[in-house]
Structures are given as structure tokens and as C-alpha cells.
Amino acid sequence: MKLKxxxxxxxxxxxxxxxxxxxxxxxxxxxxxxxxGIATEDLSIARHYRMTPDAIESASGLPVDLDLELRxxxxxxxxxxxxxxxxxxxxxxxxxxxxxxxxDSKDLTRLQKLLRYLR
Numbered sequence: 001m002k003l004k005x006x007x008x009x010x011x012x013x014x015x016x017x018x019x020x021x022x023x024x025x026x027x028x029x030x031x032x033x034x035x036x037g038i039a040t041e042d043l044s045i046a047r048h049y050r051m052t053p054d055a056i057e058s059a060s061g062l063p064v065d066l067d068l069e070l071r072x073x074x075x076x077x078x079x080x081x082x083x084x085x086x087x088x089x090x091x092x093x094x095x096x097x098x099x100x101x102x103x104d105s106k107d108l109t110r111l112q113k114l115l116r117y118l119r
Contacts, residue, residue, distance in 0.1 A: 003075040006082060007038055007047040011058030013118050014049060018056050024117040029053040031110055036068040038082075040075055041100070051114075068111060069102035085115060 017024040028034075028051060037048035039062045046062040062069065072078035077098040081089050090108070093099035101108060 003045050003078050014056045017117050021117050027114055035066045036111055037062045037066050038070045041071050041073055045075055067103055068107035071100040073098045
């Protein structure tokens, strides 16, 4: 339940950043579009985000057409890594099997560029 709430709040934070942060909008405009999602490996908890310069949409589930997916071993691993989403935390998580990246690692770099503007 805690992870579901955390992912829902992330959607609100992304929408607020798009409305109120000029640099976030500029960075998103350069990217044009980024569709990504977060889920546990068993897909019991999953949420995706579709981000364009015009809008950010967030919904439950994990469609197959996403650019990037972050799959966590379980909800506890997801919460631990997402509380401090640094590159080091993701790399350590990938090395020890707590997180799996589905998609291009360039998209993860693009996502981290955007997430730095969240407050």
C-alpha cells in the first residue's frame, strides 16, 4: 500500500513540476516524449507515466509500449531505492538484483534529468 501511494504521489509531483518549473518544461520539450513505468517483478503493483510537453498522464498498470520500465524485486526494495533515487542507488540495485531495467539506459538518464527538478 505504501508503494502504491508513493507512485501516485510521484504522478502529482510530476504534474506540479510541469506546471510550475520552467526548466522542467524546457527539458521535457527537448525530449518531446517519455513514457515510463515502475512495477514490482510480479506486477502486483504497477504505475506508468506518459510525459509530453503538453501534459503528464499517470495511470495504474504497465502497458507494453513504454520506453522504460523499472522493475523492482518487491515493494520494500522499490521503496528503499525510490526514497533516494540516485544513480548510485540504481546501479547498486541492478548489481544485487533488486532492480531491473527494461528498455534503453539512455531513457533512464533522461528520466533522472527530469526527476532532479522535483521538489
